[in-house]
Amino acid sequence: MSASCFADVLSELIELTSGERSALDQLEERQRHVRRGAVLQRENEAGGELFILRKGVMMSYVLLDDGSRQILRFHFPGDMLGVSSAIYREATETLAALSDCVVCPFDRAVLSRIMVEHPRLAAMILVYSQIERVALTDRLAALGRTSAKARVAALLLELRNRLRATDKCIANVFPLGLTQEEIGDATGLTAVHVNRMLRQLEEDGLIAREAGKVSLLDERALARAANYVNRYEGLDLDWLPRATG
Amino acid sequence: MSASCFADVLSELIELTSGERSALDQLEERQRHVRRGAVLQRENEAGGELFILRKGVMMSYVLLDDGSRQILRFHFPGDMLGVSSAIYREATETLAALSDCVVCPFDRAVLSRIMVEHPRLAAMILVYSQIERVALTDRLAALGRTSAKARVAALLLELRNRLRATDKCIANVFPLGLTQEEIGDATGLTAVHVNRMLRQLEEDGLIAREAGKVSLLDERALARAANYVNRYEGLDLDWLPRATG
DNA sequence: CGCAAATTTGAACGTAGTCAACAAGTGTGG
């Protein structure tokens, strides 16, 4: 296991040089523990700090002025957090821990330095921000144009795939780790309706549930129902800059 | 007026050096005209070409397999298009012209070269991709958690602000340039319901309409109703790398 | 064990979708 979680993630796509690895190590020199439920960064507050998530699952969300919440994204180990907030005077979203987490905070200046010294890493950071962008547009299309059942199905598939990226043991059964209210806030539904949709997916034989764990019984049918595409696949990065030292 | 549209956009945020300017000029050496309604890049097709939009308004959208469409974003002069599709073997979204347009196609290799030679431009490209990300999350929250009326209001405000960025003359009256069906596909509504919402906004005294033009009569109230934030403001870019040559 | 949070279910309601018909533009070719 490498010193840097983020380096591990990048290694899935490209072969890192030792120079690049040691540059990335700078991102994870410090560690901070974040308890389940704790907030790491709050919307509309200054800060501008960036983080690498090393352990646990987090989420980013925004609150609307009627009090409702929209969960924007779930974050898993190896993700870089706070990039969008770092370019604004005030954070654009709240970062909160869904489980006990370990994060490595680092300064914007460090990111800046890495981009100067390692152009290929700069390119990879752009690539990751684009993957995230595409995942967001998938969700936009889901909220705008698909049924409640499809949105819940898509969320389950996405969760399982992202969990599997860090824990290869995970197959078709995985711990949900979210309340139905949180699923609702991510999919634009109410907790009550999420409950009904989970029940329907169960009755349709697509999933099973017990003790907080979900089983994907018919992944193919689920993906079809959900219009789901795994955006960490199908990449073409041959055109990236050459590696530096 | 500079040789590069994209450089003009960047100049709003930072002072470009002559070296940076001439690097950016490489992006706009060739020109291609795109007729209203024409498709520049189609979802799921290979291509991987990038573009700077020089003139006109375009949109990116995805089609779902029930035939419905979700418009992801509207593009205005100075926008870089196709970045997300460039990192995949196949395009993730369709690019189509809403008016007669002029685009400057360029290769991924050129982008790569610029990122190596001008780290600050690499950083700015990342910044723009993050601004776009935040704009997308705003829309995600709008689709997930706000009313039909609020979504239409937000779209009108966004359109006006982005049009004004290129044409300073535009104040509170602007040409809509979209059919109600397109507004619906962007906001996750049906054309019929968009029509009703426009009428309601008109009855509420928030907007007026005539001959394809919209007037924002009470911008403050509209922004409040829509939860709208202009994401091209409030940036903090002091931490970016130093300029090169 | 006891409490609070989360899940589950039912019933009534409302927002937005669907279907249909018509009006108003818009462009084309005769």
Add this chain to the structure above:
DNA sequence: CCACACTTGTTGACTACGTTCAAATTTGCG
């Protein structure tokens, strides 16, 4: 210049998906 087709906008009646409210039940935790 007009006839025609086609797209876009407008309105009404009906439908349905998802919300709201309420209450019961289960789960998890201190």
